Amino acid sequence: MVSCGRFAVPESGVPARVSEVLEFIGANIRRARHAAGLSQEALAAAANLSARFLQDLEVGRGAPSIRALVEIANVLGITVGALFRRTKLPRARVGRPRTRK
Numbered sequence: 001m002v003s004c005g006r007f008a009v010p011e012s013g014v015p016a017r018v019s020e021v022l023e024f025i026g027a028n029i030r031r032a033r034h035a036a037g038l039s040q041e042a043l044a045a046a047a048n049l050s051a052r053f054l055q056d057l058e059v060g061r062g063a064p065s066i067r068a069l070v071e072i073a074n075v076l077g078i079t080v081g082a083l084f085r086r087t088k089l090p091r092a093r094v095g096r097p098r099t100r101k
Contacts, residue, residue, distance in 0.1 A: 021084065023060035025069070028083045030058045032076040047071040 033043050044054040049068060056062035064072075066080075073080045 018063075019060065022057075022063065024086055025064065025083050026058045026060045027087045028085055029054075029072055029076075031087070032078050032082070033058075036076055038076075043072065043075060046075040 029043075033040070036043075038046075040054050040058070041051045044051040047054075047068070048071060053062060053068075054072075057064055057068075069080050069083055073083060
């Protein structure tokens with residue numbers, strides 16, 4: 001990362017947009033949560049957050065506070081920096097899972 005005035009510019013030379021960074025954070029939270037075998041509700045409760053807030057974070061909506069990021073990272077056993085890694089996950093499905101009949 002190179003500092004260029006008010007923006008941090010990754011090695012690719014393209015400044016990251018806030019929406020992109022929020023998507024990276026959400027994708028990394030979701031990936032680490034799955035690896036830890038936690039549900040959204042369990043992670044939210046352990047991090048003292050609402051389940052709805054966590055759901056919004058995982059799909060790139062909402063802006064987490066530093067406190068929220070630290071709590072999430074601590075529960076997941078990862079560093080806060082790991083939440084900012086560039087990554088892509090398939091779009092999260094919104095809504096309740098379908099039940100088979």
